[in-house]
Amino acid sequence: MSEMEMEDDGSGIVKKFMFLNRKAPHGTVYALEGLEVVLITAAFDQDVSLVFTDDGVYQLVKGVDTKGIEVKDFSKTYRALEGYDIEKLYVDQASLDARGLTADDLIVDVNVLSVDEMANLMAEQDVVISF
């Protein structure tokens, strides 16, 4: 393939994408829609980091039963992310603490970061998309 074709094609370019989740599940559609976009991005072989701060940490709480409100329980999808090579899941320690939660309350294994670590992670991204 010539150099020109490679430029036109754009394949092989890997950017660092951060998906920043700051909203609780179910009350708005952001959490579910964000998850859909993450799965789409993974199909393009990008470097994806999934971050949960503020009320976003509630998205990962285990023991969910959505039968009573008749909506899809998408919390199990977070466990399937590994199968799409999305393995960088980060949670803000302060957001967990403020809500009386620990990593043991979450449905998936995550990296729990301090504010400074989270800030650095955000600063090194090419693209940050917020939900």
Added chain:
Amino acid sequence: MLHIVNKSASERSSLDSCLRMATKGSAVLLIEDAVYAATKGNPAESKIRAAGESLKVYVLGPDLAARGMSGRVLDGVSVVDYGGFVDLVTEHRNCQSWL
């Protein structure tokens, strides 16, 4: 009066607005993302505990369950189902939804 709150207290000010206006003996029902305010260790815990002194605080069970929060409800807060929601509406002369 029955006050209904449906927004997370750590994202919106509707719970604060509600508690400021709710008069003694009124009922406050937390639904949807507002149910987190009724859970142990959340940022609004002290507000709900204080409110419990003069108001009756209720939380919608199916919304708690959908968020994995059924086992974390604060003491003094009553869990109701949809039937209980209807009862609260009919038992009170009027209601206000803090959207």
